[in-house]
Amino acid sequence: MNTTRNSVALGCLALAGLASPAASAQDSGWYAGGGIGRATSSIDDERIRAGLANQGLATSGMAHDERDVAYRLFGGYQFNRHFGMEAGWFDLGRFGFTADTAPPGRLTGDVRMRGFNLDLVGTLPLTERFALLGRAGVVHAQTRGSFGATGAVSNPYGATSTSERDVGFKLGAGFAWQMSPAWQLRAEAERYRIDDTVGNKGNVDVVSLSVVYRFGASAAPPPRAAAAPAPAPVIAASPAPAPAPVSVPPALPPADPVAPPSAPARVRFSADALFDFDRSTLRPEGQRQLDAFAQQLRGVRHDGVQVIGHTDRIGSKAYNLRLSQQRAAAVQTHLGQAGVAVAGMSSRGAGEEQPVTIPGDCKGNQPTAALVKCLQPDRRVEVEVTGTR
Template sequence: MNTKRMLPLLSAAAVGSLAGAGALAQDNGYYYGGLSVGQSRAKIDDERITAGLLGAGLGTTSLSLKERGTAFKLFGGYQFNRYFALEGGYFDLGKFGYAATTWPTGTLDGQIKLRGFNLDLVGTLPITERFSVIGRVGAQVAKASDRFSGTGAVQVLTPNPSKRDTNYKAGLGIQYEVTPSFLIRGEAERYRVNDAIGNRGDVNTFSVTLMFPFGRAAAPASPPVVTSSYVAPPPTAEPPPPVQVVPAPARKRVSFSADSLFAFDAAMLRPEGRDALDRFMKDLSGLRFDAVHVEGHTDRLGSAAYNQRLSMRRAQTVRQYFIAHGRFEPAKLVATGKGETAPVTLPGDCKGNAPTPTLIACLQPDRRVVVEVSGATD
């Protein structure tokens, strides 16, 4: 039994050249597991079957093919960083077969099962905050278990041949992060396989995958740093004449770590981020607000345009939270995105351009949301 190629080869190039993607935060490494279920497809070589029967002196009067099956995969892996993971699993590509009737009168039934283990390198290319493109390339060891049976004029000499062989596999798909602990994938994969009687071909699978990260580390919440300044009046030789004193507007400037407010590469507030903003609003009791400015900042990794958009989305998220849960008037709240234009780190502090865990940790001070409040005490 032989399978033929049905799709262009899924290029392994999708796994590489991902370091330039715009990602502003970074998960630490974590383990994950999951389950894939979908449809498998193969092309059975009906001409070879007919020719084989003819060589045995038998004509083929009818031939029915089963070229689709149900495939599943159980897998686990380790995500080294945002871009690369190593994944291994057990797969079952399903069953394929055929049934032929012959003249002189007889029947021939053939069936193949394909099961095995794989080890893949998986690459991820972020497209939006939650959507990514994934590509994979790897090796797989598949066992082909064939079963042949004949009746009447058809005699089968080897009814149950089997063979185990190592071949490549590749795949391409999309991934959506529902939550940090639950992801969904849609994938197309190609398995190069050998059957047990000397034929070689491809089996393609189209599957939906549920993926569950284990112990995915949340970024530790960083307490806000409140800075304020007081300028003493210059000394005078003689007491100044009595004047009406108008108190200067009170100001508070708070810098929140973006990693403490938001999840990886996202603009949705985390529970600990909401707690930090609630504490900040509570500390402002007794102050009349004239203006509130919210600024979003990112690090220098990724493109400037991507960084600008993400910083603006995060600033707007904080502004909307203040409006919905605080006592700020919307007209007095202004949100701006600064992108990567105002880093805290100095040019020589964090060397390199590749988004390694070391560089991402070094650039953490640049990823922040700054809130400045101007007003007067009651």
């Protein structure tokens, strides 16, 4: 059989140029997964007909079995947000044909393909949870063939059973959806280039769905109640001292009270209480906390309101800066909708540059549950208010 025709056009999507910032959940660590899909090969009719013609036979009919269910199991290591190495086992299923001849005879054949692969996997994040995948790798496949001939047909392959071990290559592309910090769903199309046991190199195309589990990545810790917002600063004016009594002229009236310059008050909210893990959309509980804070600010004349987003150090600096900016902007927008005067209100992201935790307290670089919990104070949004009541 020759599998040179193909049903799925593939490319190795951008294994170079995957260094743009943004999005999936975990930078590094071990993972494992499994997938199921459909494998498609193509039977080389012309080659089979030519072989039968060499025996003086005309092909009167041809039936194909060119599709089967494919399975794979794999494990790998993610070096950083963009590159990983993956090893796996695959079963591409069974493909076959039946050729009838005149004078009456029949030639049958089927081939089963299994093996192991080693791939370099590239990831191009597009959003916080969605990413493109590209892969290129080598395969070591074992292909077993079974052939039969009846009637006027002689077996052109010289044996009823064949076995071939061969090294080939594969390319693939697809999408990944981060369902949670630990679980990922992948949809991929791959092409395997391997031997079919009778001396022909050919293609087998596979479209599959896979589920991936990342070790050491747990769900985000339960949100801790944010510290109660500090009351809005109320600065009372101190009455001017009474003038010293004199006989002439009459005592001057007290001066009008003057408010001293207002000192900024800073309120800190836990990002885990405001947002889901790795997201910048406010949770209902987070909205309620901000609504309560906006209620406390009513009646305060704002000289300025600044919202500052902070992240922990897990992940790249560029990604953390972007996430902190998005979260600060979300808080600013909600406070404006809750009635806080928009004039004089601004937001910015500080990323991971201003941690609350002390270096050395939270050890390690892998996003384990223990490290995520230890760095929780660093994930925060601060609102700085300057004003008088």
